[in-house]
Amino acid sequence: MNDATVRARSVLLDALDALEPHLPSVILIGAQAVYLHTGGADVALAEFTTDADVAIDVRTVSDDPLIEQAMLSSGFVAQVGGSSPGTWMSPTGVHVDLMVPDAIAGAGRRGVTAPPHDRRSMRRTVGIEPVLVDNTVMTVGALSAEDRRTCDVRVAGPAALLIAKVHKVAERRDNPLRRDNKDAHDIFRLLVAIETSELAREIGRLLGDEVSVAATRKGLRILEELFAKSSDALGARMAGAAEVGIGDPEQTAVAVSLLAADLVAAVEGLR
Known part of the structure; x- marks a missing residue:
């Protein structure tokens, strides 16, 4: 397993730990979710990712703690400026994107209307609505022998x-x-x-x-x-x-x- 993918999994677990009070509303998506379902695929390209993508179901997410406070208190830093609300950087420079399906993201163009959470703490994303329907709880573990952490979280199907x-x-x-x-x-x-x-x-x-x-x-x-x-x-x-x-x-x-x-x-x- 390449170092970048190992680091990305470690930071994903950091983010899931930060969002632990909200885990019932969290769904793992993106390449890390793909690899959990396709580990035995007979393809030439090795598994590789440098970041983590998480969907948030704002229909059920609680008000406490605020998403931005949960991430900041765990050492993540929000991307300032630009057009990418919901992008958080870990202390090691790995990005975690917190996304909300466009259909439930409320009014706005890029940010998310889910008060009392800050509208730029998450990013509206078109096309991920199916993850709200097709998901199952899986145990996600670290990829490093020195890191024994695991987390039970919903993973998109x-x-x-x-x-x-x-x-x-x-x-x-x-x-x-x-x-x-x-x-x-x-x-x-x-x-x-x-x-x-x-x-x-x-x-x-x-x-x-x-x-x-x-x-x-x-x-x-x-x-x-x-x-x-x-x-x-x-x-x-x-x-x-x-x-x-x-x-x-x-x-x-x-x-x-x-x-x-x-x-x-x-x-x-x-x-």
């Missing part, structure tokens, strides 16, 4: 993570400087590790819930356009590009496109 990731790829598709091939490869990792029928069933459940239906429908359209359409589609090419120098980019682009097409067809078959 593979279907919700897939939808969230395709939204992220789409959000950045027109800005090459913000594109991250690893996001597309995480989609490939999920499609390889999780049975298509299992993903389809859970996506069907997401389509039946009013909180997650809109984001899931849009996510499926994105998956079809950017991955399933062909191996030359942007998302498929990005997934392949993530393996340059370590795997077979062309084969990966073809594989992710075929897997995505199978999933789209399987979901259609449920309707």
Whole structure:
């Protein structure tokens, strides 16, 4: 396991400790959640992340302690200025993003309306609504032999993570400087590790819930356009590009496109 990923897990546990009073409203998302579900995936790209992403269900979060006070008292520092409310930096320089699904984030453009918590303590994020529906409690442990900490926390399920990731790829598709091939490869990792029928069933459940239906429908359209359409589609090419120098980019682009097409067809078959 590379050092950056080990540090990111350690800081995630620091953040979960800081947010311990709010744990029933906390959901682990992002790459660290993906890896918890796909550890045995047969892919060329090794697990790698430098940060931690956490979703907050503000419908159930308590007023005490305030999110900002909980993070500050644990040594995290809020990013000042810019357009990234909800980004907190650990004393070791690792970022933790506290996100709220746009559908429950209240009024505003980037910040979150969830008084009495400061609106910039969390960031509204489009496309992660499914994690509110598809999640399960898992034990998350440190990756260092010297760190024996564990935390039982809700972790977003593979279907919700897939939808969230395709939204992220789409959000950045027109800005090459913000594109991250690893996001597309995480989609490939999920499609390889999780049975298509299992993903389809859970996506069907997401389509039946009013909180997650809109984001899931849009996510499926994105998956079809950017991955399933062909191996030359942007998302498929990005997934392949993530393996340059370590795997077979062309084969990966073809594989992710075929897997995505199978999933789209399987979901259609449920309707």
